[in-house]
Amino acid sequence: xxxxxxxxxxxxxxxxxxxxxxxxxxxxxxxxxxxxxxxxxxxxxxxxxxxxxxxxxxxxxxxxxxxxxxxxxxxxxxxxxxxxxxxxxxxxxxxxxxxxxxxxxxxxxxxxxxxxxxxxxxxxxxxxxxxxxxxxxxxxxxxxxxxxxxxxxxxxxxxxxxxxxxxxxxxxxxxxxx
Numbered sequence: 001x002x003x004x005x006x007x008x009x010x011x012x013x014x015x016x017x018x019x020x021x022x023x024x025x026x027x028x029x030x031x032x033x034x035x036x037x038x039x040x041x042x043x044x045x046x047x048x049x050x051x052x053x054x055x056x057x058x059x060x061x062x063x064x065x066x067x068x069x070x071x072x073x074x075x076x077x078x079x080x081x082x083x084x085x086x087x088x089x090x091x092x093x094x095x096x097x098x099x100x101x102x103x104x105x106x107x108x109x110x111x112x113x114x115x116x117x118x119x120x121x122x123x124x125x126x127x128x129x130x131x132x133x134x135x136x137x138x139x140x141x142x143x144x145x146x147x148x149x150x151x152x153x154x155x156x157x158x159x160x161x162x163x164x165x166x167x168x169x170x171x172x173x174x175x176x177x178x
Contacts, residue, residue, distance in 0.1 A: 016073065017073055022062065029061070057112055060105060060109060068100055068101035068104070068148075091153055095153050099152065101152065102151075103141055
């Protein structure tokens with residue numbers, strides 16, 4: 001496939017990273033909103049969230065996801081050559097990058113929500129932030145790493161299917177190694 005697509009440049013690598021990172025972010029958000037809607041939890045969540053905070057949370061998720069996607073791609077030879085990399089290496093790198101993404105987004109979300117609460121006058125007690133911070137540190141990091149790693153592997157599998165499909169469309173063989 002690399003022969004058909006030609007030499008990759010840094011710009012094409014950034015474009016593919018941007019594309020995969022944006023795809024991962026949007027699919028995650030759409031899935032989360034759908035689950036929250038089906039469980040009737042969406043209304044309660046949205047009533048406590050203003051537009052600016054929601055936009056900041058989305059931007060933080062997009063930024064951390066795109067950055068971690070770039071790390072995963074860079075670590076396994078890039079998305080175009082990823083199917084020539086052993087699948088175990090792809091899964092390992094995706095799990096590590098996904099776990100890091102979970103922790104980074106959790107930290108960013110904690111800061112964004114704390115600043116939002118302070119700016120909107122809802123942060124009356126510093127004790128709430130301290131207890132919340134302890135919860136994030138003790139429980140949140142473990143949850144962020146676990147969920148991020150699982151999602152990283154799931155998205156890596158989806159990406160490999162996309163890469164395989166592109167290879168089939170352009171008429172090249174892109175079979176993953178075992």
